[in-house]
Amino acid sequence: MLYKTSFVWFRFFRRKTYPWVIIAIASSKVICSNGTEKTKEQVRLMVTLAKIDFVKIYGFMNDLLW
Numbered sequence: 596m597l598y599k600t601s602f603v604w605f606r607f608f609r610r611k612t613y614p615w616v617i618i619a620i621a622s623s624k625v626i627c628s629n630g631t632e633k634t635k636e637q638v639r640l641m642v643t644l645a646k647i648d649f650v651k652i653y654g655f656m657n658d659l660l661w
Contacts, residue, residue: 617643
């Protein structure tokens with residue numbers, strides 16, 4: 596039972612942090628790479644940024660401030 600519960604929480608955590616991990620990895624690769632690889636990572640970074648719902652993030656930050 597504990598195994599299944601841990602697996603469910605791991606999947607939940609992975610889904611919630613997935614875009615942020617991709618942003619961190621792609622940003623470092625954009626800085627360090629060049630040529631075609633850099634272009635590929637820039638596209639990956641922009642696609643990931645488009646998937647993040649910034650309205651919810653701004654709403655959360657607004658709740659924290661007020």
